[in-house]
Amino acid sequence: MKKVFGIQSFRLCQQGVCNANMDGRDVVCIMPTGGGKSLTYQLPAILTPGCTLVISPLLSLMRDQLLHLQEAGVEAVMLTGGTPKSLSDEIQSRLISLALSKSSGQAGREIKLCYVTPEKIAKSKVFVSLLRKLVEGGKLARIVIDEAHCVSQLGHDFRPDYKKLSVLRQFFPHVPILALSATCPPKVLQDILKILQMKPVVDGKASGREGTVHFSAPLYRKNLHYYVHPKPSSVKEVISTMSEYILQNHKNESGIVYCLTKKDAEFVAESLRNVSNDAIKTGVYHSEVPDVQKEQLHTLWRKGTVQVVCATIAFGLGIDKGNVRFVLHHTVPFADSCSQKSLDGYYQESGRAGRDGQDADCVLYYRPQDASRLSSITCSEAAEGQAKLRDMLRFAQDMQECRKILFAKYFSESSDLSVASWTTDEANAMDRCGHCDNCTRPPETVNYKDVTIEAWQILKILSAVEDQGGRLTVSGVSDLARGLGGGSFDTGGKRKKIRGKVQLDYAAVAGGKVMLSKEDAESLIVQMLITGYLKEAFASTAYTVNVYVVSGEKAFRLSRFSRDDIVDGKGPRIECSFRRQARKGKAAVKKRVARQSPGDLNSGEDDDVIQPPKRARKTITQGEGKKPVVGRSGDPEVEEIAEPEEDFTNEIRMIDAQESEPDEDEDDDPWAYSFRAHNRPAKKRRVSNVGRNRGPTSSKTVEDDVISLSSD
Numbered sequence: 001m002k003k004v005f006g007i008q009s010f011r012l013c014q015q016g017v018c019n020a021n022m023d024g025r026d027v028v029c030i031m032p033t034g035g036g037k038s039l040t041y042q043l044p045a046i047l048t049p050g051c052t053l054v055i056s057p058l059l060s061l062m063r064d065q066l067l068h069l070q071e072a073g074v075e076a077v078m079l080t081g082g083t084p085k086s087l088s089d090e091i092q093s094r095l096i097s098l099a100l101s102k103s104s105g106q107a108g109r110e111i112k113l114c115y116v117t118p119e120k121i122a123k124s125k126v127f128v129s130l131l132r133k134l135v136e137g138g139k140l141a142r143i144v145i146d147e148a149h150c151v152s153q154l155g156h157d158f159r160p161d162y163k164k165l166s167v168l169r170q171f172f173p174h175v176p177i178l179a180l181s182a183t184c185p186p187k188v189l190q191d192i193l194k195i196l197q198m199k200p201v202v203d204g205k206a207s208g209r210e211g212t213v214h215f216s217a218p219l220y221r222k223n224l225h226y227y228v229h230p231k232p233s234s235v236k237e238v239i240s241t242m243s244e245y246i247l248q249n250h251k252n253e254s255g256i257v258y259c260l261t262k263k264d265a266e267f268v269a270e271s272l273r274n275v276s277n278d279a280i281k282t283g284v285y286h287s288e289v290p291d292v293q294k295e296q297l298h299t300l301w302r303k304g305t306v307q308v309v310c311a312t313i314a315f316g317l318g319i320d321k322g323n324v325r326f327v328l329h330h331t332v333p334f335a336d337s338c339s340q341k342s343l344d345g346y347y348q349e350s351g352r353a354g355r356d357g358q359d360a361d362c363v364l365y366y367r368p369q370d371a372s373r374l375s376s377i378t379c380s381e382a383a384e385g386q387a388k389l390r391d392m393l394r395f396a397q398d399m400q401e402c403r404k405i406l407f408a409k410y411f412s413e414s415s416d417l418s419v420a421s422w423t424t425d426e427a428n429a430m431d432r433c434g435h436c437d438n439c440t441r442p443p444e445t446v447n448y449k450d451v452t453i454e455a456w457q458i459l460k461i462l463s464a465v466e467d468q469g470g471r472l473t474v475s476g477v478s479d480l481a482r483g484l485g486g487g488s489f490d491t492g493g494k495r496k497k498i499r500g501k502v503q504l505d506y507a508a509v510a511g512g513k514v515m516l517s518k519e520d521a522e523s524l525i526v527q528m529l530i531t532g533y534l535k536e537a538f539a540s541t542a543y544t545v546n547v548y549v550v551s552g553e554k555a556f557r558l559s560r561f562s563r564d565d566i567v568d569g570k571g572p573r574i575e576c577s578f579r580r581q582a583r584k585g586k587a588a589v590k591k592r593v594a595r596q597s598p599g600d601l602n603s604g605e606d607d608d609v610i611q612p613p614k615r616a617r618k619t620i621t622q623g624e625g626k627k628p629v630v631g632r633s634g635d636p637e638v639e640e641i642a643e644p645e646e647d648f649t650n651e652i653r654m655i656d657a658q659e660s661e662p663d664e665d666e667d668d669d670p671w672a673y674s675f676r677a678h679n680r681p682a683k684k685r686r687v688s689n690v691g692r693n694r695g696p697t698s699s700k701t702v703e704d705d706v707i708s709l710s711s712d
C-alpha cells in the first residue's frame with residue numbers, strides 16, 4: 001500500500017472492506033465522495049492472483065483511474081466502445097493468455113485491473129465469453145461495480161445499462177462482487193442487492209459466514225466548509241464576484257465551477273479568464289467537448305496548468321484529484337433528465353473538493369430568481385422532481401441552520417438514510433459543525449423577520465391578478481407587489497391583442513404596497529413556494545416554458561384573515577431570513593475586497609455590507625388601453641409609498657427575437673426569455689405600455705426574469 005499507492009495507513013472502513021474482499025465475500029461499501037473507495041479494490045487486486053473487473057459509469061472516471069494506476073506501475077487497462085481495434089485486440093489476447101496460463105498469477109505484465117463500461121457487459125457477447133474463459137481458468141478475482149447506485153431508479157444517477165449487470169451473477173455465480181457508492185439510502189441499497197443478485201446484507205463489524213458484508217462510513221466530511229453566497233443579479237457581477245473570491249481565497253489552487261448548462265460553462269470559463277486578466281486559467285468540460293480535449297484538460301488540471309475547470313455535471317463522477325481546494329456552484333445544481341434535482345446531487349458535486357482530507361470550500365451562488373429557471377426545467381417531470389427542487393431551495397434559502405444538520409436531516413428524512421451517518425468520532429450528527437456559513441455568520445448580517453403581513457399582501461395581490469386572468473412570474477409578483485411598472489398588470493387572454501391592462505388599487509386590495517426590496521420580496525416568494533402558500537404553474541410555448549406563480553394549497557390559511565387580524569397576530573405566522581442589503585457600486589466592491597484580509601470574518605464593522613465567504617479556516621470540530629381599478633374595498637385611495645429602487649444592473653440578454661417573441665398565436669407571454677448572455681446590447685421590451693414615459697421604472701426590462709430550456 002505504501003510502496004505502490006503512497007498511502008501510509010487505512011482510513012474509514014478501508015481495511016475491513018479489503019479483508020472481506022480478499023476473503024471472497026460479496027461486499028457493499030458506502031463511503032463518502034473522496035473517502036477512498038478505490039483502494040478497497042485496487043489493493044486486493046494487486047495482492048491477489050487474477051484480474052479484477054471494474055465496471056464504471058464514466059470514461060473520464062476510468063481514464064483517471066488508469067492514469068493513476070499506470071503512474072504507480074500497476075498493469076491496468078480499459079476497454080470501451082472507443083478503444084481502437086488494435087488496442088482492444090491486444091488487450092483481449094492478453095486476457096485470453098491470462099485465462100489459459102497455468103501460473104497462479106503475479107507474472108510480469110499480467111493485467112491486474114480491467115475497467116469496462118456497463119455497455120460492454122450488456123452488449124458485447126465477445127467480451128462476456130472472454131470473461132467466461134477467465135472464470136473457467138480461475139483468473140477473474142472479483143467484479144467491482146463502482147457507483148453502484150446507478151443500478152437503481154430510486155437513486156440520483158440511474159443508468160439503464162447498469163440494470164443489465166444482473167447477468168453477472170447469473171453467468172458467474174461464484175465470483176465475488178464489490179458494490180461501491182457514496183450515497184446509498186436503504187431503498188437504493190435494497191435495489192442494488194436485488195438487481196445485482198447479491199445475498200442479504202450482514203453488518204461489516206459482526207458478519208457471519210454468509211451474506212453480503214455491508215460497510216458504511218460516516219458521510220460527514222469535516223474538512224468541507226459550506227457557504228451559500230448571494231448571487232448578484234448581473235451576469236458580469238457574478239463573474240467578478242467569483243473571480244475576486246478565487247483570487248482572494250484560492251490563488252493558484254485547483255477548483256471546479258459547476259454550471260447549469262454547456263453554454264454557461266463556456267461563458268463562465270471565458271469570462272473568468274478575461275476578468276482576471278488570465279490570472280485564473282480555466283478549462284471547459286461538458287458532454288460535447290471532444291474526448292481528446294477532455295483528456296488534455298484533465299492532464300493540464302492535474303498538473304495545475306489549468307487552475308479551474310468550468311463544467312457541467314458531466315465532470316466529476318469519480319475524478320480523482322485530491323487537492324481540489326474549492327468547488328463553486330454558479331447556479332443551484334441541476335443534473336440530467338433522469339436525475340432528481342436535489343441535495344443529493346449537490347452533495348456529490350461539492351464533495352469533489354478536499355478529497356485529500358485538507359480544508360476545502362464549497363460555495364453555492366444563489367439568488368431566488370434561479371428558482372424559476374430550475375422550475376422550468378423540472379416542469380415536465382413528476383411532482384417528486386419539484387419536491388426535490390424545493391429541498392434544494394430550502395437549503396439555499398436557509399440562513400440559520402448548520403449546513404451539516406441540513407444535510408443530515410435531508411438525507412434521513414428524504415432518503416431514509418440514518419442520521420447516524422453524520423455521527424463522527426468527535427461529534428453527534430445533530431451537533432453544529434461550527435464552520436459553515438450559518439455557524440459563523442455574524443448575526444447583524446441577517447434580518448430574521450416576521451413577514452406575515454407582506455406574505456398576506458402578496459396573496460391578496462396575486463388573487464386579484466388571478467381574478468382578472470392574469471399570470472405573473474416570481475419577478476412579476478415581486479415587481480407588482482412593490483408597485484413597479486405603474487402598478488398595472490396584464491389581464492388574461494391567449495392573444496396579446498385582446499389583453500388589457502389593469503391598474504391595481506393597492507390600498508383596497510392589500511392595504512398598500514409591499515415594502516421590501518426586490519431581493520427580499522423574491523426571497524419571500526420563494527419561501528412561500530417552498531412552504532406551499534404559493535405554487536408554480538407552467539405554460540409551454542413552442543420555444544420555452546414559462547413558470548408562473550399562483551396561490552398554493554396553503555394560501556387560504558392566511559388569505560382568509562383580514563389585514564387587521566394579521567396585524568393583531570391572528571393566523572399562521574410567516575418568518576423569513578433576509579440578508580442585510582449590500583452596497584452597490586465600485587466603492588462597495590473595493591471595500592469588500594479590502595475587508596477580505598484573514599481574520600476579519602466576525603469583525604462586524606460596516607455590517608450593511610455582505611461579506612463574501614472567507615477562505616476555509618482550519619477544521620474545527622379587460623380591453624386594451626382601458627385601465628380598470630381593481631379593488632376590494634370601497635376606498636380607492638392608494639397609499640403614498642416611495643417607489644422601491646429599481647435594479648438596472650442585470651445584463652442578461654434576451655435571446656433572438658425568434659426565440660423570445662413567438663408568433664402572436666403562441667402563448668406570447670412577456671416573460672418568456674432566456675438566461676443566455678449575448679455580446680450585443682439587450683433589446684428592451686416594456687412590461688407595460690402604461691407608463692412608457694415615466695423614466696426608469698417604466699422602461700424596466702424584463703431581462704432578469706428569464707428562463708432557458710437549454711441544459712446538458
Ligand SMILES: Nc1ncnc2c1ncn2[C@@H]1O[C@H](COP(=O)(O)OP(=O)(O)OP(=O)(O)O)[C@@H](O)[C@H]1O
Pocket residue numbers: 007008009010011014031032033034035036037038039181182317318319320321322355356
Ligand atoms: N487511507 C488513505 N489515506 C490517505 N489518502 C487516501 C487514503 N485512501 C485514499 N486516499 C486518497 O484519497 C483520494 C480519494 O480516493 P478515491 O478516489 O478512492 O475516493 P472515492 O471514495 O472513490 O471517491 P468518489 O466517490 O469521488 O469516486 C485519493 O487521492 C486517494 O489517493
